[in-house]
Amino acid sequence: MKHPGGHPDRWKILAILCLSLVLIGLDTLILNLALPSIQTDLDASSSQLQWTVDSYALAFGGLLLMAGGLSDRFGRRRLLALGLTAFALTSLGAAFANSPELLITFRALMGISAALMMPATLAIIKDVFPLEEQGKAIGIWSGAAAVGVPLGPLVSGLLLEHFWWGSLFLINVPLAAVALVGAAKLIPESRAENHPGLDLVGALLSVAGLVAIVYGLVEAPHNGWADPVTLASLTLGLALMAAFVAWERHTSKPMITIGLFLNSRYGGGALAIACTSFGLYSGLYLLTQYLQSVLELDPLGAGLRMLAIGTMMIGAPLSPRLVERLGLKATVVVGLVLCSAGLGVLAGLGVDDQTQALVGLAVFGLGMGIALPAAVDAILVVSAARQAGAGSAVADVGMQVGGALGIAVSGSLIVTLYRSELPAADQLPAGVGDTVRESLAGATAVAEQTGGATGQRLLETAQQAFVSGFAATLTVAAAVAAIGAIVSAFVLPRTRLDPDEDGPEPGEPHRETAETATGS
Missing domain, CATH: 1.10.287 (Helix Hairpins)
Known part of the structure; x- marks a missing residue:
């Protein structure tokens, strides 16, 4: 039953949704610090390592739209519960995978499970919160995402100090169980009436x-x-x-009405989210390698330094206030400009620039915290109530597809540029040229085995080659965020709502998109 003033337990419900979101965010980056250990234990190639990360993000992003439609059709609480259950089971499988192929498979299955959860979280917010509180609730929702991102590397570092890399997945099981029990007790079921069917x-x-x-x-x-x-x-x-x-x-019966993207808030919000996510995943995918293989930090030390991006938790609650004072357009543009600036600072890193790395992360995190809630809220404001799951999925697709492409592009560029900066394979120590050119982690292992002055020279050469490629790759990511800011300045409207309207009545589609959202 829809409550005109909002569900009486809506803030408790939000806490459960945030726990589910932390679980998803935690697992997005928790694996990055473990990549060297996985490469050693499972004899994984550089490409397979990228796919252990990409398979999760790609399955997640690729299935979000369908999952959003499923939640509208069969019930948002039901899809959330199904996703939490599947996430726990597939996490167990990933923890005990004994080959790169098996780990990639379970990571993809975890991505599918996360896709079932994610659209439901935002759709439930739209269902249980009145319009005037949705901006604040989404700010908290984004803050939960901000908590999950830096917690991933930190938890990874703590566990890797004492356990094997598979322990990173076991932590998901009790978290999913707590969220599952809370959802069953507090979250009301909601679904779309007269759903047209699945695409x-x-x-x-x-x-x-x-x-x-x-x-x-x-x-x-x-x-x-x-x-x-x-x-x-x-x-x-x-x-x-x-x-x-x-x-x-x-x-x-479209999965998502393409014409909806012509709405400036909807299309502009999706673009801003994708550009922000591209920078996030590009930067953190490379920075975890920089901290471990260039600064030679242990996993815990690297994880602690990743907490600098926790400035997202400052930016997220500021975002709805900035929207009220400055407007939607200005808030998103400011956030994206800060994201670009932070990536630019990271692009200037040398072989030993730890302080600069922390500053760049902090600036980026603040920008993401400001831009993301405003952009997500813009999409939800114009989503029809009966397509809340599909509308929420668009925001999630922007995050996950932008992230998957960010990892793919940055991973491809860094490998290409890293190899171009190295001497030819036949000029490297005999028998190890291919290993050195495969990745910086491989070069580090060879340097340790070689030892002495020769090993040190090899390590310094490989580190410098990586840093050169790192700078060029993050310059591309900074440019993507800057382009997002420029386009947002032209596309997004000034305000969250049109000046002459108060927003939709509870349970009704937004006035300016009622026809579009229903597919007419």
Whole structure:
């Protein structure tokens, strides 16, 4: 039952949703510090390491739209509970994986489980909170995401000090159990009335297209950018995404109404989220390697330094206040400019610039905390009540697809640039040239085995090559955030709501998108 003034237990419900969100965010980056250990224990290649990270983000992002539709059709609490249960079970599988292929598989299954959870969290917020409180609730929601991001590397560092890398996944089980019990007791079931049905064709096209694109980007450094497999994969992916758009425009029951993106708040908010997420995943994917392999910190030391990005927890509660004072456009633009500036600071890192790394992380975190809640709220404001799950999924897709592409692009660029800065394989110590050129972690292992002055020179050469590629790659990420700020300045409207309206009545679609959201 919809409560006009909001559900009486809405703040307790928000706490449960935030716990679920922390669980998802925790697992997004918790694996990064363990990559060297996984590479050693499972004999994983550089490409396989990227896929252990990318498979989670890609499955998550690729299935979010379908999961949002499922939550609207079958019930948001039901999908949240199903996702939490599956997340716990697949985490157990990942913890005891004994091969890179098996770990990648379970990580993908965890991504699918997270996709079932994520749209439900925002849709439930829209259902239990009145419009005037949604901005504050989404600020807290974003703060929970901010907690999960820096906690991932920190928890990873703590566990890796005492246990094996599989322990990183076991922590998910009790957290999921607590959230599951709380959801069953407090969260009311909600679903869309007269749901038109599920768009399975659209879901398959979007998943296939994104997989093909990211596969081409991840494998390009190994196959070559001009390799037929790389070109075919990228071309196929773009063609499938074009087919997805065409299908969504003409089907009678679209997964998401494409015309909705013409709404300035909806489309502009999605773009801002994607640009922010691209920078986040690019920066943190590379920075974890920098802290461990260049600054030579242990996992716990690296995890503690990643807490600098916790300034997101300062920016997130500020965001709704800034929207009230400065307006939607100004808030998002300021946040994205700070994101770009933080990435620019990181791009200037040398071989031993620990303080600068912390400053760059802190500036980026503050910018993300400001931009993200405002952009998410803009999407929810114009989402029809009966498509709350699908509308929420658009915000989540922007985050996860932007992140997956960020990792793919940054991973591909760093490998290509790292190799270009190294001497040719035949000029490196005999028998180890390929290992050194595979990754900085490989070069570090070879340097330790070689020892002496020769090993030290090899390590310094590899570190300098990585830092050169690191700078160029993060310059690209900073440019993406800057472009997002520029486009947002032109696309987003000044205010959260039109000046002549008070917003939708509880349970009713927003006035300016009522027809579009219903597909008419």
